[in-house]
Amino acid sequence: MDLHKGLSMRLLALNVVGAVLVLAGVGLVAMTARGLLNYRQAASRHGGEVIELGADAQPQAGQHGFMARVVGTPRVVEAPRDAEFNLRVDSPVLVRHVEMFQWREIDIGGNVHYELDWVDRPVDASHFVNPRGHMNPGSFPLSGKQFDAGLVQMGGFRLGPVLIHALPGSARVTPDSAALPENLAASFSRYHDYLVTSAHPGDPRLGDVRVSWDEVPLQQVTIVGRLDGDRLVAAADAGDGKGYSVQVGDVSLLNMFPDLPVPPEFALTWRILAVLLATLGAYVLLSTQRRRRDGLLALGLGALVVGSVASVLWLGGGAPNLGGWLAVTLAGLLLVGWRLRRPD
Incomplete structure (x- = not known):
């Protein structure tokens, strides 16, 4: 009687251990899948899952359409040029600013006064409270403009226009008055970082014009964008309405997108471990059956159980993983069928 009771308790314990191992395998694969799915869902708001290419990345087959993180200093291949002033700089973007010395109306608590200052747009003095003696010249002889580089690269990738315009920073360009075309050299002279039409640059007069330029500096940046062949562009279908990120320095993906959850590490290892746990659990369960100490059958059952659960979780979550x-x-199903048909 005691022997029978002891055997029953042993079988019960083995069944419990086997079931726990199978459930542990199922739970592990479910946890890994859920972590990956949550990460991909969050990443889709920014254009999709991001592959890490790091520094000096080159285009490779199979990358098209993915979001990618690249790090490096942009290289200007075709520099921008302001042809009117014969100014060319090694920068992704060159911006010309034009200002005129004009009257401005200052109203402080109902007290109106007027002062001359540099303003980057025509000021219509006809709307002044007291326009007499404060009229401005009118239209500008020149306009401000932006000049983009024809080709900017990060590693082996060409940057799209949106990413070029997103490059951060601004630095003043010192113009070279000696390079001015003859028609402008007669009107402009250099004063500090400006070209001015003033006869006395330190004492400008009404209607004088000054021109300056800013450039986007070349510095280390981190860019996340979509791979389009050998181009890095903004993801037009991103849920955040932006589809890219550009930051100064070597910035991690999670710092660029703080809303992203931390993706599971060693996902493949956890998946293999999940199948092995379920296999061990199935083997323990089979060991309670007199004729079923079959490792291959246990492997088939482990793969079948874990694979079925994972397949359900990945429905609609990504064809490669589901497949x-x-x-x-x-x-697993074929292996189980084969072992069950095998005569003992």
């Missing part, structure tokens, strides 16, 4: 788990499930 992989369906293959594992089918392999």
Whole structure:
């Protein structure tokens, strides 16, 4: 009687251990899948899952359409040029600013006064409270403009216009008055970082014009964008309405997108471990059956159970993962069928 009771308790314990191992395998694969799915769902708001290319990345087959993180200093291949002033700089973007010395109306608590200052747009003095003696010249002889580089690269990738315009920073350009075309050299002279029409640059007069330029400096940046062949562009279909990020320095992906959850590490290892746990659990369960100490059958059952659960979780979550788990499930099913048909 005691022997029978002891055997029953042993079988019960083995069944409990086996079931716990199978459930641990299922739970592990479910946890890994959920972590990956949550990460991909969050990443889709910014254009999709990001692959790490790091520094000096080059285009490779199979990358098209992915979001990528690249690090480096942009290289200007075709520099921008302000042809009117014969000014060319090694920068992704060159911006010309034009200002005129004009009257401005200052109203402080109902007290109106007027002062001359540099303003980057025509000031219509006809709307002044007291326009007499404060009229401005009118239209500018020149306009401000932006000049983009024809080709900017990060590693082996060409940057799209949106990413070029997103490059951060601004630095003043010192113009070279000796390079001015003859028609402008007669009117402009250099004063500090400006070209001015003033006869006495330190004492400008009404209607004088000054021109200056800013450039985007070349510095280390981190860019996240979509791979389009050998181009890095903004993802037009991103849920955040932006589809890219550009920051100064070597910035991690999670710092660029703080809303992203931390993706599971060693996902493949956890998946393999999940199948092995379920296999061990199935083997323990089979060991309670007199004729079923079959490692291959246990492996088939482990793959079948874990693969089935993972396939359900990945429905609509990504064809590669779903296809992989369906293959594992089918392999497990075939292995189980073969071992069950095998005579003992």
